[in-house]
Amino acid sequence: MLRSKFFQAIFIFVAAFAFFRYGIRPPAPWSVVYLYMGIVLVALLVYVSSDSESWQAFLRPIRVVLVDEEKGLIRLLLMIVLPLLLGYYAYSQAAAKVEAPPELRAIHPAPPSSISFRGKTISIEGLENPLRKDGANFRKYVSEGGEIYIKNCMFCHGDNLNGDGMFAHAFNPAPANFTDPGTIAMLQESYLFWRIAKGGPGLPKESKPWNSVMPSWEDRLTEEGIWKVIMYLYDATGFQPRRWDKQAAISPSLSPGRGPREGVRQRWGPAPAEAQQSGDAKVGKLVYEKKCELCHGVKGDGDGPGAANLNPKPRDFTQGKYKVITTTPGQPPSDQDLFKIITDGMPGSAMPSWKELSEKDRWDLMAYLKSFAPDTFQQAPKALQLPKEVPSSKESLSRGKEMFEAIECNKCHGRAGRADGPSAPELKDDWDHPIRPADLTKPWNFRGGKTKRDIAVRLATGLAGTPMPSFLDSVEKPEDLWHLANYVKSLAPDKPNYATLLRVKRVEGEIPEDPNAPFWARQTPANFPLAGQVIVDPRDFNPSIDMITVRAVYTSREIAFHLTWDDPTASRPEPAAKVFADQVAIQLPVKLSESDERPYILMGDGSNPAYLLRWSSDGGAEEAGATGINALTPQTAQAVEAKGTGVFADGQYRLVIKRPLQTADSDDFQFPVGKFFPVSFMAWDGGAGETASDMSFSEWYYALLEEPSSKRPYVIPPVVVLVSVAAEILIVRRAQRKARKRVN
Amino acid sequence: MRGVGRCFFIGGVMALSLVFLAGISPQVNAQSGGSILGEVKYNGTPPAPKVIKVNKDNKVCGNEKTSEDLVVGSNKGIKWAVVSVVGVKGSVPKPAQKPAVDQKGCHFQPHVLLTPVGAEIDIMNSDGVLHNIHSTSKLNPSFNKAQPGFKKVISAKFEKPEFIKIRCDAHSWMSGWIVVQDSPYYAVTDANGSFKLENVPPGKHKIEVWHETLGKIEKEVDVKAGATTKVSFEMTKK
Numbered sequence A: 001m002l003r004s005k006f007f008q009a010i011f012i013f014v015a016a017f018a019f020f021r022y023g024i025r026p027p028a029p030w031s032v033v034y035l036y037m038g039i040v041l042v043a044l045l046v047y048v049s050s051d052s053e054s055w056q057a058f059l060r061p062i063r064v065v066l067v068d069e070e071k072g073l074i075r076l077l078l079m080i081v082l083p084l085l086l087g088y089y090a091y092s093q094a095a096a097k098v099e100a101p102p103e104l105r106a107i108h109p110a111p112p113s114s115i116s117f118r119g120k121t122i123s124i125e126g127l128e129n130p131l132r133k134d135g136a137n138f139r140k141y142v143s144e145g146g147e148i149y150i151k152n153c154m155f156c157h158g159d160n161l162n163g164d165g166m167f168a169h170a171f172n173p174a175p176a177n178f179t180d181p182g183t184i185a186m187l188q189e190s191y192l193f194w195r196i197a198k199g200g201p202g203l204p205k206e207s208k209p210w211n212s213v214m215p216s217w218e219d220r221l222t223e224e225g226i227w228k229v230i231m232y233l234y235d236a237t238g239f240q241p242r243r244w245d246k247q248a249a250i251s252p253s254l255s256p257g258r259g260p261r262e263g264v265r266q267r268w269g270p271a272p273a274e275a276q277q278s279g280d281a282k283v284g285k286l287v288y289e290k291k292c293e294l295c296h297g298v299k300g301d302g303d304g305p306g307a308a309n310l311n312p313k314p315r316d317f318t319q320g321k322y323k324v325i326t327t328t329p330g331q332p333p334s335d336q337d338l339f340k341i342i343t344d345g346m347p348g349s350a351m352p353s354w355k356e357l358s359e360k361d362r363w364d365l366m367a368y369l370k371s372f373a374p375d376t377f378q379q380a381p382k383a384l385q386l387p388k389e390v391p392s393s394k395e396s397l398s399r400g401k402e403m404f405e406a407i408e409c410n411k412c413h414g415r416a417g418r419a420d421g422p423s424a425p426e427l428k429d430d431w432d433h434p435i436r437p438a439d440l441t442k443p444w445n446f447r448g449g450k451t452k453r454d455i456a457v458r459l460a461t462g463l464a465g466t467p468m469p470s471f472l473d474s475v476e477k478p479e480d481l482w483h484l485a486n487y488v489k490s491l492a493p494d495k496p497n498y499a500t501l502l503r504v505k506r507v508e509g510e511i512p513e514d515p516n517a518p519f520w521a522r523q524t525p526a527n528f529p530l531a532g533q534v535i536v537d538p539r540d541f542n543p544s545i546d547m548i549t550v551r552a553v554y555t556s557r558e559i560a561f562h563l564t565w566d567d568p569t570a571s572r573p574e575p576a577a578k579v580f581a582d583q584v585a586i587q588l589p590v591k592l593s594e595s596d597e598r599p600y601i602l603m604g605d606g607s608n609p610a611y612l613l614r615w616s617s618d619g620g621a622e623e624a625g626a627t628g629i630n631a632l633t634p635q636t637a638q639a640v641e642a643k644g645t646g647v648f649a650d651g652q653y654r655l656v657i658k659r660p661l662q663t664a665d666s667d668d669f670q671f672p673v674g675k676f677f678p679v680s681f682m683a684w685d686g687g688a689g690e691t692a693s694d695m696s697f698s699e700w701y702y703a704l705l706e707e708p709s710s711k712r713p714y715v716i717p718p719v720v721v722l723v724s725v726a727a728e729i730l731i732v733r734r735a736q737r738k739a740r741k742r743v744n
Numbered sequence B: 001m002r003g004v005g006r007c008f009f010i011g012g013v014m015a016l017s018l019v020f021l022a023g024i025s026p027q028v029n030a031q032s033g034g035s036i037l038g039e040v041k042y043n044g045t046p047p048a049p050k051v052i053k054v055n056k057d058n059k060v061c062g063n064e065k066t067s068e069d070l071v072v073g074s075n076k077g078i079k080w081a082v083v084s085v086v087g088v089k090g091s092v093p094k095p096a097q098k099p100a101v102d103q104k105g106c107h108f109q110p111h112v113l114l115t116p117v118g119a120e121i122d123i124m125n126s127d128g129v130l131h132n133i134h135s136t137s138k139l140n141p142s143f144n145k146a147q148p149g150f151k152k153v154i155s156a157k158f159e160k161p162e163f164i165k166i167r168c169d170a171h172s173w174m175s176g177w178i179v180v181q182d183s184p185y186y187a188v189t190d191a192n193g194s195f196k197l198e199n200v201p202p203g204k205h206k207i208e209v210w211h212e213t214l215g216k217i218e219k220e221v222d223v224k225a226g227a228t229t230k231v232s233f234e235m236t237k238k
Helices: A005-022 A030-048 A052-067 A069-094 A135-157 A189-198 A223-237 A246-250 A281-291 A305-309 A335-344 A359-370 A394-406 A452-461 A480-489 A712-743 B002-032
Strands: A114-117 A120-123 A501-506 A526-529 A547-554 A558-566 A583-589 A608-616 A620-626 A632-634 A643-649 A652-660 A677-684 A701-705 B034-042 B051-053 B064-066 B082-085 B100-104 B107-109 B112-116 B120-125 B131-135 B144-147 B153-157 B162-167 B175-181 B186-188 B194-200 B203-211 B215-223 B228-235
Touching: A005 A030, A005 A052, A030 A052, A052 A069, A052 A712, A069 A712, A114 A189, A135 A223, A135 A305, A189 A223, A281 A359, A335 A359, A394 A480, A452 A480, A501 A526, A547 A677, A558 A583, A583 A652, A608 A652, A620 A643, B034 B082, B034 B203, B034 B215, B082 B175, B082 B194, B107 B175, B112 B186, B175 B186, B186 B194, B203 B228, B215 B228
Parallel strands: A501 A547, A501 A701, B034 B228, B100 B120, B112 B175
Antiparallel strands: A114 A120, A526 A547, A547 A558, A558 A652, A583 A608, A583 A677, A608 A620, A620 A632, A643 A652, A677 A701, B034 B194, B051 B064, B082 B186, B082 B203, B100 B107, B120 B153, B131 B144, B131 B162, B162 B175, B203 B215
């Protein structure tokens, strides 16, 4: 069989495919694989048809299958399978998924030769950091830059400067990763000055449509402040800025400066073995000073300059109380516990994962942390003993629910687990800072991890220093801890599954106004992450609402959005007590721009205004125009055509807001069918004092009113199958006729 | 210089032995000790007691709670102040009843509990709703234990003398104190602000009054064997 040209060709073809698909690292894109396979196919055809004998040899097996009486069964099988495969391919093409249009942009657009900074003209070309001349004060500038960074930049760019701060997941493009050799290492300091001073709004035309939420920091920082931050960025990453000298200017991509400091980045190194080590506190102190001090403070009391804007506050290490432990309650954490928290970070808070530090650095750091509370760590802690794990089952879940009610988890976490219990608003930690209970329906934010074991261990140990108590001896039977963990895990999916596109389906008939109507549960939800607004004063570093779930449909006349978001209280406005109405807004452009240019994300600006479909708990549905976050003009009652119905239950709002697709008002957005348009979301928890610019918001997403579902995916494939069957019959008949002629 | 140093040394030894003697004297002179009878009064017009609206578990907690962080009687006597003799140590006789703090009607009863070092105490839940007993102790290990309705008793032990604040996070108004005493000479004032310390070794002593919101004051008292010494204290908001 191997001598047959046909099978040789098949073998080479399959081997080539396997190589291109699986043999190349990183994997080659499909387009490249297709291209290579095309070349292989042509080469194979040339090879088998090099002379007529070889060609005949190649064709022989095919001919045999087509005519040979004995191969009737194979022939029949092929004649059935091939049309079906083609039909499936046709179906998958006809029912192709809708995807948001790609956003192409220049990574490092060319800077202007000069900018105006608070009315003063600053020439960017040839500009050097003036503070570098003052070498004597270098450390002072760097440390002041660090303070500015931790109070302003950290929320998006991350405390470890890797572009993965606590709000980063809500933005696209992702915040710049300064530890990547492709960012600040290949740029001049003047370039950074321009980007920081002017931010997203200052990006040049050619890099639009930009979507960057980077603010113009000239509104908040002084010229000197920006230079200090820049010095901090280079010092903390260990990179050197490019200089304006000729040599460097020639090859922009080839001068990444000095590499990052040793021991600071090991991201591509082998996975940590996590063997228990003792660590060297003296070395740990050096790491601490570089990486931890800005939040946790020089004395380890959690009062570094970054603490002011953080909630939850950075931990005070001097009391030796740690939230996430695997030791008996009342005992200090184990070394492994501390190492694990440094390594994994605390999801949902500003504490990042420090995996980029070498394993040794992390062990040394652990040893140094212990030295802040020497008395606590005098004796070796006892490991927590849990009963045997109970697998999840119907019985376990029902027992878990029963226990959830018996031990009154609802008191803080709420009946549905949405952190809306009656005791929630009054909670304080051991340092008297207000603290929120965990939202059990968002396990991706669980500080100590979301696995079943993590949950059972947290229940057993409590979270030291917080109101969460230990339940180790306070359940009816020890294994109830596992039933509870199973139940908590059953409350929500593991991941938020954020959407990138809002698909709006066409429906017929009246759209239900009741947010609880079963109609809405049948619509596909799209989750969008929200981040705190940390650009305009007053800023919101600790937003109450971090996600909004959107369902949307339209008819020939109107469009309806169904929004769901968690809010611990339905607030009754009382401005004197800093309680405001709960609000939500859908942001749209006033006009759809041909060049995909969108209004500035925070309610537009003078040149490109925004249109808002709003709803508030005290005013109902509204429409408004805006040319900035503090320049909002609600439409008059007569002009408002939007209608909304909101309901609140168990720490969650559900809202239906409707509007005619087309209106006569030129200040309204007109919803197009079959065309992508930008949309974004904003939310205010008035009970948490959020109002005006104190809010959370999403970036721009695309929405699409899908054209009435076409019948194509159901018509084309049968046609393809029929045509290919007919073609097969023709080919087989011809081949058999030929064969018969040859025999005769 | 040398002479002066020696003087200090001798003085130090004498002082130390005095402390030592004082430490063991109670057992020896228990019968020949004196009593201190006193009262703690509020100087000035006391602030109106804080009233907290209850928004949960109203069936057991009621609709309103009056804070006990400063309770002043009609005669201006301060309740829940702790009076102790400073620096006189001694083993505490075993209490007739096991010390206990009960969470009843969503408050700690008693508001201030005296308990000897090393004694086991009962923390009870008579309410049948979730409480959590959360200590913010520093010398003794701090703890935070859940006590759901079905968990009637939790026991605890404290090995070091300390004024320990306890609270319940589920009911933010609930707070109380566990005072771990290292001598028998502790007393809590009653509703009239009165207290009595008995069998105090004779001699001059510093008497300390502690109150959770008013702080600490001290007074020197001369205790005579077999006699009752009267003393009164005045405290006010700082």
